[in-house]
Amino acid sequence: MAGVLSHIKVLDLSRVLAGPWASQNLGDMGAEVLKIERPDVGDDTRHWGPPFVGETAAYFMSCNRNKKSLAIDFTQIEGQEIIRELVKHCDVVIENFKVGGLKKYGLDYDSLKAVKDDIIYCSITGFGQTGPYAQRAGYDFLIQGMAGLMSVTGSPESGPMKAGVALADIMTGLYATIAVQGALIHRDQSGQGQYIDLALMDVQVATMANQALNYLASGTAPGLLGNAHPNIVPYQAFATYDGHLILSVGNDGQFKNFCKTAGLEDIATDERFATNEARVRNRETLIPLIEQAMKAHDLDWWIEKLEIAGVPCGPINTLDRVFADEQVKHRGLELSLEGETPSVANPINYSETPLQYDKAPPNLGQHSAETLQEMLKLSPDELKDLADKGVIGM
Template sequence: MSAPLQGIRVFDLSRILAGPTATQILGDLGADVIKIERPGQGDDTRKWGPPFVKDAEGKNTTESGYYLSVNRNKRSVTLDIAQPEGQEIAKRLIAKSDIFVENFKVGDMAKYNLAYEQIKYDFPRLIYCSITGFGQTGPYAHRAGYDFLAQGMGGIMSVTGDPSTPPVKIGVAATDIITGIYATTGILAALHHRTASGRGQYIDMSLLDSQVSYLANIGLHYLTSGEVPKRLGNEHPNIVPYSVVKCADGFFILAVGNDSQFEKFCSFAGMPDWAKDPRFATNPARVQNRVVLYEMINKVTVQHPQKHWIEGLEALSVPCGPVNNVDQVFADPQVLHRNMKISMPYPAAASGHVDLIGSPLKLSETPVDYRLAPPTCGQDTDTVLREMLYLSDDDLRSLREKNVI
């Protein structure tokens, strides 16, 4: 079975997280991703550690866990696009590519003669995706953008965390990742359009736009009611009980979604009268009386261990579950069954392999393909330039002496 994007080539001038997330997804789907990195520097995240991969002597390599997270299924080529000769090589590689992904600040690509407006007529079939903090237009366009800033400016921090503490960001760089996923969606749509029309196009992605988009129901809470949503900790603004509750040996998640599930919970908890109490009989009533209901629930749930609640409620189809640490996640039988933890050969590591997070995409006819572990910086430079541009050993030697590659 061939991968869905086999034969598609990506010129990847992105780094950090949002762009590399998009290009890793494309690589998993079979695209040939050529990751362009600065000679002697590479992607900034290579140095974002610890932790780093350990070699056979127990020493740190130059590959951080952060870098490994979004750079499999790529080939690394070092190229200095600040030099005219590097720009010429870049254009020759772009000429043989279908997709160009970059996440430089607005205007930076023009300095290197690689902006979309500068090359679109030479490469009319090219799909060019730019990822920035605030997009190519608007009053903030020229500002540098980072996930943390987008979370703050885009409203998600205002509804995250306990109301008694300062606003809290999400524990992973969710805005970067979601922007990368949206970028992939746009790129795939543009590929489909090109199949029909023969024309490429420009995709303008913004961290702030993406952040605002995933306010979702919280954003609509405000747009529908005019009420500004507040931080509720682990609670849900529209459903009760839907939170972390106490048990004898810690906590568990109770996620009641309807009145029938609440009645089943009450019966199992030995409190059937709660479901008949006018304060709690319907979800709107429970939302209005959330404080007293959560106090009552916690006084009951703390009397039994987590296992009692999860096994008993699951048998009744009442949604519930544990709050896992990351080590528990990667030991979970469901996570392992779904191949969300994978291992790939990696000669630089002492073990000869690295563990990575698998793709959530499960395609029946064209499954994702884990072909290449995250590359070391520039490991494929000679191979790619020989293969795509037919450069000789003398050509490569000359470029290396001039620090172009």
């Protein structure tokens, strides 16, 4: 069954994570994604290992399925001409070069709009196309610090910590996916393409969510709470007799049920703890009482009893336990592409147009010859000549 974007072609000039994450999403939805890579080394992340799958880093494998790899050197004039010819057949361009980095090659938005006036062109940078930081390089770790995420991640003991995955990159890739789909809908209605300016800094600030609004509403910058929640109590990890349990009490009814299970009925009606607002204000008094009670039983006991009581809770799983979890298995989140390449499923589940996983992440230049023959009608002799000049890799 054709995917929802099976009529769309994407020219992907991006590399590393944010852009490739977006183009992988579009590819999962059925778009034909042409990933343009340097003929000599390809995407940087091909070499970011170990671990490797064959000769390619697992990092690259995580964000480049459902794509065709075209190795084209667009620093050469003939390579630029090939890109412009490919754009005539495409709907979307995604790139994550520094501001103005593609203009010298004639591959910026204005240049490619002259080639195809309804092209949708998505630029991803660290700080955006405008502003005092526009010319700076932006990296996920840097952005997590500058945009506030690290100021609320970690504990007073550990100090500020980054997230364990590149969240600024991943979230920017997700916003790019959303932005491209919105622009495609607009184009279908108006016939107009457009330029999309996405910045990691903007995305990270925007996704500070309740923490950002806590500050804007109160004027007080939130600090490090470890595994605790700034607006809900108790909502954090607690040590049990033999491990740690995440307790996620979302309302007063759940708190009463927790107290009954934990043998803390007396505090359930204490005016200091009867409402979430009161519990937040009296966090320092309440948490030690819960900590003491949690150590009375082991992890499995708490999970069993709290599930019966309707109190959300769960263990802190390592990734081996994650992929062994019965829910993860049931949802089919672990994939094997083309029989042998490991991958993780896209979490989008359409009822009528299920996502397809047709292509494992490509080898460098794997699809150069067939794509240029099919789309640009280049002959074998022309391809050989371009390969001899180092313009393309096959």
